[in-house]
Amino acid sequence: MGVLDRFRLDDQTAIVTGGNRGIGRAIARALGEAGADVVVANRNADSGAVAAEEIADATGAETLAVPVDVADEDSVRSMVDSTLAEFGDVDILVNNAGIVVHEGIEDMTLDEWNSVVQTNLTGVFLCSKYAGEPMRAGDGGSIVSVSSMSAFVANYPQRQVAYNASKGGVESFTRQLASEWAEHGIRVNTVAPGYIRTDNTDQADAVDPDIDEVWKGEMLMEEIAPPEDVAPTVVYLASDAARYVTGASVVVDGGYMVR
Numbered sequence: 001m002g003v004l005d006r007f008r009l010d011d012q013t014a015i016v017t018g019g020n021r022g023i024g025r026a027i028a029r030a031l032g033e034a035g036a037d038v039v040v041a042n043r044n045a046d047s048g049a050v051a052a053e054e055i056a057d058a059t060g061a062e063t064l065a066v067p068v069d070v071a072d073e074d075s076v077r078s079m080v081d082s083t084l085a086e087f088g089d090v091d092i093l094v095n096n097a098g099i100v101v102h103e104g105i106e107d108m109t110l111d112e113w114n115s116v117v118q119t120n121l122t123g124v125f126l127c128s129k130y131a132g133e134p135m136r137a138g139d140g141g142s143i144v145s146v147s148s149m150s151a152f153v154a155n156y157p158q159r160q161v162a163y164n165a166s167k168g169g170v171e172s173f174t175r176q177l178a179s180e181w182a183e184h185g186i187r188v189n190t191v192a193p194g195y196i197r198t199d200n201t202d203q204a205d206a207v208d209p210d211i212d213e214v215w216k217g218e219m220l221m222e223e224i225a226p227p228e229d230v231a232p233t234v235v236y237l238a239s240d241a242a243r244y245v246t247g248a249s250v251v252v253d254g255g256y257m258v259r
């Protein structure tokens, strides 16, 4: 087998939470290009269906749109059941769904804190728990969570303690789950992006139009990258090319963390 063949995902079924837009959409498309069947799983049914159809047209992949709230246990269980009904297995889970609240702790409400932690961290727990069932029952799998460089550094100038705490939790969760599920042949890793141009970063730009320049000044590559710059790392971590990689974080941040 040639080295590029090891990145192929033919006959694999992948669930991508938040696969309808932003980073998740680029990941869903890339997994489809690599040969996987792709489940686009997010809250908004209409945009999920459009994304699934466009990815199928563009890549030839089999796709399915499944509405899900990753913070809701019944909804996550039903997402996995729908995937099994359509494709018969789950081989790859990409925990990508995430939200941010830009608020100082002085003004942050408990509801805001809970919404961030429940989506970004509890969602990773629930999706891994239920997608992990068919992986454990079968021949293993790969879980890739989209964490953030915010798990490792303090962000500036925006305020976002709940977000950073949730992403730190995802990193810690990942190392522990990798240890507990190695015996089932399940690899568990994260990709930790820096600033990527999506609705998420546009939200910060809407409040502070100069924020891009501050961010760029703090990184080596001075660029807010497109979502397509994160997707290849996820294909790698999901694939046999990363067969010996588990419990790891791959930072994709244009050199923010070394500055």
Ligand code: NDP
Pocket: 017, 018, 019, 020, 021, 022, 023, 024, 041, 042, 043, 044, 045, 047, 068, 069, 070, 071, 095, 096, 097, 098, 099, 119, 146, 147, 148, 149, 192, 193, 194, 195, 196, 197, 198, 199, 200, 201
């Ligand atoms: P977007 O705001 O563009 O997309 C967020 C995605 O998450 C949407 O697809 C949304 O779909 C989905 N989502 C949100 N809440 C839920 C929920 N409860 N259940 C299911 N789906 C949900 O953000 P990004 O693409 O930027 O972010 C994707 C991931 O990347 C997040 O985890 C984010 O923290 C992380 N990240 C982003 C960075 C950036 O600079 N953009 C940097 C580092 C990490 P819908 O609304 O239909 O549910």
